[in-house]
Amino acid sequence: MLGSARPGAAGLTPDASPPPPLKAESRDLSFHYGNGFKALNAITMPVHEHRVTALIGPSGCGKSTFLRCFNRMHDLYPGNRYEGAIVLHPDNTNLLADDVDPIEVRMRVSMVFQKPNPFPKSIYENVAYGLRVRGVTNKNHLDDKVEESLRGAALWDEVKQRLNEVGSNLSGGQQQRLCIARALATDPEILLFDEPTSALDPIATASIEELISELKKRVTILIVTHNMQQAARVSDYTAYMYLGELIEFDRTDTIFFKPGRKETEDYITGRFG
């Protein structure tokens, strides 16, 4: 089932052969919250390089939990426990290993949240922050990188005149693109999106979706979404999760047109629950 491209699917990106190299792999990943609740159960799933992988499934099935394992966000709260591994290629590092510093992981795997969360600092400082924590102080380097990231997030033209204004003065969609720029500035290898458009209107949503399709040339993307059309539009691979289990993973066109499991089909066609 994993990665098998079915012939006859509609002509969506990418080409059916051969499958792109792996960027990361989750191997038998289980996760326990501090209260003892087991939110993920033995998830094994590949993440292909320079592709968009969508995580879908009903509310509470563990999509956010799974996503937040990739940058060890769960380490911020006491009592949370991982089992299994998330291996990052090409260096074969297990992100979840005890001797791997979560800060190092977050330097390689960046994240954009459900609600835009710019810092109450200037637009410039928001984007530059990831570089500052890495010790970059050279003004020219910072300027270049800020511009490059804002361009990458399709926000440069709208804010270039007011880089010193507070980021929270921007519109919701602009704030979310600012957060994307902030995540891009540090050249992450993987970018995680947790329902990045759920707080945005359709126009802002469209611009973020367009941006995601553009960004995959540079980074590998994992995105949680509740919107089936969005998953179909932006992703190359889709994982369907249910109650902490990975039910099915395949190319997006396969998942949407010829799912292997009845549960997947029911969910996608809206016959779920």
Added chain:
Amino acid sequence: MSYVAQTPEQIRGLIAKAKRRDVLFVALGVIALGIGFATFLALFLDMLLDGWGRLRPEFFTQFPSRRAAQAGILSAWVGTFLVMIVTAAVAVPLGVSAGIYLEEYAPKNWVTDVIEINITNLAGVPSIVYGLLALGLFVYAFGLGQSVQTAGLTLALLILPVVIVATREAIRAIPAMIREGAYAVGATRWQTVKDHIIPYSMPGILTGVIIGMSRAIGETAPIITIGALTFIAFLPPAPVGAEFPFLSFEWLKAPFTVMPIQMFNWTSRPDPAFHANAAAAGTILVFMTLAMNGLAIWLRYRLRKNIKW
């Protein structure tokens, strides 16, 4: 049939009834507020009128004197000012660090819980108890003397719980989202604290500090306990001098008096002319407190303007 009002008349009746209660509550609120405010105003005006005749420039530049008409509050306000500097210099770093530690670093276990409960309780300990503690610890055990530094340390202890609680509350008001945003780009805990937690909680911390200070400025009991003088006709040595090294900390060791003690001293004299002095000093003390609170409001407004999520 139905328990819910159905006809338009019934619905209007319900709304009218609810609105009458609304009006009633507003009226009660206004009365309560009025009582509090009128009491303060009456007391304050009475004091102001009593002391009015003494409120002139010399009052601030003269030392206390045996003759009421020549007595001033120079040593008292300078003493209050210096003691407040020591209090702030000690209470702010200690209280803010403790608050940050408890909120951001301390493991969430029963030890932390016990500390937390105790800090909250400390805020309710009568101030004279702090005075006794300071007398034993600072004056006798550490040999700091009956000095500005002892008074400053004592009042710092007194307001420490207020500063800690204000710091923690200000930190808790920062959304988890913002904190996660900082960690998500690879910030360490210290970087998150330094670049985000402290700046964003600063308005709340400052408010807490100033409220604590305006409590401390009027404290009399602990200061008397540690042995402040009630009659003092000289100033502590100046902190800045003309000769190298220009800075001097001798003032820390100087004997002192403060505004409320000066007032207390004057009110206990039989001569009514001294009572006018006490009223004038009281008026100034109230203005000092109001000014501090005004500063707190202004700072909070200024700093909050750019902090929103």
